[in-house]
Amino acid sequence: MAAKRLGAEVLSFSPVGSSLSKGETLLDTFLNLQAVGVTHFIVRHERSGVLEDLAPLLNASVINAGDGWHEHPTQALLDLLTLRERWGSFKGRKIVILGDIRHSRVARSNLFALKKLGAKVVFCGPTPLCPDDFAALGATVEHSVEKALKGADAVNVLRLQIERMDQGFVPSLADYALTYQLTPSRVELMKPEALVLHPGPINRGVELSSEVADGPRSVILEQVANGVLARMAVLALSEQGRSLA
Amino acid sequence: MPEQVIVTNGLVIDPVSRLEAVRDILIEDGKISAVAAGLARKPALKGVPAIDAKGKWVIPGLVDMHVHLREPGREGDETISTGTKAAARGGVTTVLAMANTEPVCDSTSQLAFLRAKARTDAAITVLFAGAVTLGQKGEKLTEFAKLRAAGAAALSDDGRPLMNAGLLRRALEYAEDLDLLVIDHCEDLTLSSGACVHEGAEALRKGLKGTPWAAETVQVVRDIALAQLTDARLHIAHISAASSVEAIRAAKKNGVRISAEAAPHHFALNDKDVPGYDTNWKMNPPLRGAKDRLALLAGLADGTIDAIATDHAPHGCAAKALGMDQAPFGVIGLETSLSVALTDLFHKKVLTRRKLVERMSAAPAALLGLKNKGTLARGADADLVVIDPDALWTPAAPFFSKSSNTPFSGRRLKGRALTTLSAGRVVHAL
Numbered sequence: 001m002a003a004k005r006l007g008a009e010v011l012s013f014s015p016v017g018s019s020l021s022k023g024e025t026l027l028d029t030f031l032n033l034q035a036v037g038v039t040h041f042i043v044r045h046e047r048s049g050v051l052e053d054l055a056p057l058l059n060a061s062v063i064n065a066g067d068g069w070h071e072h073p074t075q076a077l078l079d080l081l082t083l084r085e086r087w088g089s090f091k092g093r094k095i096v097i098l099g100d101i102r103h104s105r106v107a108r109s110n111l112f113a114l115k116k117l118g119a120k121v122v123f124c125g126p127t128p129l130c131p132d133d134f135a136a137l138g139a140t141v142e143h144s145v146e147k148a149l150k151g152a153d154a155v156n157v158l159r160l161q162i163e164r165m166d167q168g169f170v171p172s173l174a175d176y177a178l179t180y181q182l183t184p185s186r187v188e189l190m191k192p193e194a195l196v197l198h199p200g201p202i203n204r205g206v207e208l209s210s211e212v213a214d215g216p217r218s219v220i221l222e223q224v225a226n227g228v229l230a231r232m233a234v235l236a237l238s239e240q241g242r243s244l245a
Numbered sequence: 246m247p248e249q250v251i252v253t254n255g256l257v258i259d260p261v262s263r264l265e266a267v268r269d270i271l272i273e274d275g276k277i278s279a280v281a282a283g284l285a286r287k288p289a290l291k292g293v294p295a296i297d298a299k300g301k302w303v304i305p306g307l308v309d310m311h312v313h314l315r316e317p318g319r320e321g322d323e324t325i326s327t328g329t330k331a332a333a334r335g336g337v338t339t340v341l342a343m344a345n346t347e348p349v350c351d352s353t354s355q356l357a358f359l360r361a362k363a364r365t366d367a368a369i370t371v372l373f374a375g376a377v378t379l380g381q382k383g384e385k386l387t388e389f390a391k392l393r394a395a396g397a398a399a400l401s402d403d404g405r406p407l408m409n410a411g412l413l414r415r416a417l418e419y420a421e422d423l424d425l426l427v428i429d430h431c432e433d434l435t436l437s438s439g440a441c442v443h444e445g446a447e448a449l450r451k452g453l454k455g456t457p458w459a460a461e462t463v464q465v466v467r468d469i470a471l472a473q474l475t476d477a478r479l480h481i482a483h484i485s486a487a488s489s490v491e492a493i494r495a496a497k498k499n500g501v502r503i504s505a506e507a508a509p510h511h512f513a514l515n516d517k518d519v520p521g522y523d524t525n526w527k528m529n530p531p532l533r534g535a536k537d538r539l540a541l542l543a544g545l546a547d548g549t550i551d552a553i554a555t556d557h558a559p560h561g562c563a564a565k566a567l568g569m570d571q572a573p574f575g576v577i578g579l580e581t582s583l584s585v586a587l588t589d590l591f592h593k594k595v596l597t598r599r600k601l602v603e604r605m606s607a608a609p610a611a612l613l614g615l616k617n618k619g620t621l622a623r624g625a626d627a628d629l630v631v632i633d634p635d636a637l638w639t640p641a642a643p644f645f646s647k648s649s650n651t652p653f654s655g656r657r658l659k660g661r662a663l664t665t666l667s668a669g670r671v672v673h674a675l
Contacts, residue, residue: 070451
């Protein structure tokens with residue numbers, strides 16, 4: 001959407017039915033697409049760190065749209081934009097990221113960006129999904145959702161994927177929801193003007209209740225709108241960078 | 246006339262003979278025939294080809310009890326020929342090749358094939374481990390007695406942990422009666438499943454799945470109990486975790502007949518050293534935390550860890566290009582183990598030179614029951630290495646190995662093998 005608004009020609013590529021499914025290496029696929037004139041790659045891939053090796057080998061601009069559990073920079077940018085529109089500054093703000101942190105690229109990118117802007121970041125979830133080792137990355141780890149939310153300026157609620165249940169991280173979605181679902185009463189623990197974010201798609205009734213998702217604190221649809229703007233900005237800036245080079 | 250070579254004026258370090266002094270070594274027909282000062286001046290030895298080792302160390306050839314030579318099945322990554330040339334370059338004169346080839350070395354016919362191949366292709370002595378279970382499937386024991394008769398030097402399902410404790414118990418009992426060493430790869434698959442790095446902050450930062458130290462220690466502790474139960478010998482491969490070192494130290498104090506090895510990458514590097522997503526740093530067990538590495542150094546110093554072994558595991562570039570999550574585990578090590586040990590153990594004063602030779606040569610030879618190796622005593626096989634302990638060099642591809650997957654590429658190392666002799670023949674010279 002962001003690229004279309006900027007007037008770019010958008011080519012959608014997925015590995016199913018492509019040469020990738022016939023054993024072509026990822027690098028070869030990129031080189032081929034570059035050879036037919038692709039100038040910007042917007043890449044989502046299940047492998048963490050996939051772009052670290054690929055990007056330096058390409059002339060095209062490479063934008064990370066989510067690599068495994070590692071990073072999702074544009075999601076963090078749009079979250080930041082949403083918060084900044086409300087707050088102006090991040091200094092002294094407390095932001096809780098709630099849910100499956102272990103497998104979340106959104107949580108990591110938000111952490112790195114928010115820390116840089118002077119905010120305090122609290123990771124909250126059950127230990128299997130929110131290990132204490134995250135403290136070494138600069139997050140405050142808190143397993144009690146009540147303690148985490150107390151006095152917070154915003155909470156960013158992450159989706160709980162159904163497969164985490166089969167993998168034994170939580171016994172059931174309902175069991176998870178009992179302790180960690182963002183309910184209206186838990187929202188009350190935050191500051192009165194605190195905001196509720198969610199990167200989507202939402203599992204209503206699992207990680208957050210419908211009342212909260214649709215409630216007055218929710219800025220979820222603002223995030224969606226800001227997503228287009230933030231990504232337009234990234235593309236425009238990368239284009240500027242290209243013309244400078 | 247016997248075939249003679251004389252190695253002159255080197256500082257001979259032989260822990261078995263308790264010798265650490267400048268000596269000449271006379272080799273006749275592939276055996277050490279005399280070790281004494283001033284041998285070269287004897288009129289009877291005039292004209293014998295000499296290797297000048299003045300100012301250098303002369304040590305028994307290294308015994309690496311944990312290598313993968315990939316033959317048969319994956320000759321594109323390594324062969325007996327290339328793997329043993331790599332060994333010779335690194336001062337290694339005896340290797341124990343693991344059984345996880347394709348097909349698995351679990352039968353007398355496989356062993357016969359491999360030993361015949363080694364006779365024609367190998368630059369050094371190659372010993373072969375037989376599998377503990379058929380196809381390394383962990384279900385049914387191989388025929389230990391037949392494997393031993395066919396020349397198996399030890400038993401191991403390395404690469405595949407033996408998850409079935411009952412089966413391992415019987416294997417230990419039966420192998421002990423045959424005086425065969427069982428080598429176990431300790432890893433609880435229910436804890437390590439899907440992981441590619443050490444579990445901890447670094448894994449979280451990179452978004453990679455980690456395996457906890459406990460995946461190893463759970464099995465080490467189980468193995469100690471089984472070794473105690475059976476009063477059999479058991480050797481633990483490539484230990485990586487501080488808690489494993491502690492458990493083995495305590496078990497040895499209690500008289501349990503357990504031994505252990507550590508790999509150079511584990512005692513020289515930790516998980517914070519891994520650059521980005523470089524798969525040349527991916528191995529199993531993974532590089533662990535800083536405290537784990539220090540525990541390995543302490544274990545090497547006090548003898549809790551008996552031997553240094555590389556777990557030399559060649560993989561081609563294409564396989565290693567699959568990314569951190571998909572690329573196979575393993576790094577090569579034969580060409581760098583001595584240099585890394587000199588750099589990180591001897592020069593950093595973790596081990597004396599005598600203890601270093603003990604861990605890399607005498608101890609593994611003793612664990613494998615090799616009476617003529619791991620020593621420079623008269624009558625021993627003339628496997629020896631002339632070392633410059635201070636030579637600076639930087640390993641880089643191309644290697645003698647067919648593969649170049651090593652985290653030590655580009656790392657400045659201090660000390661290396663100048664000349665390697667296997668059975669009295671020069672198999673490597675700088």
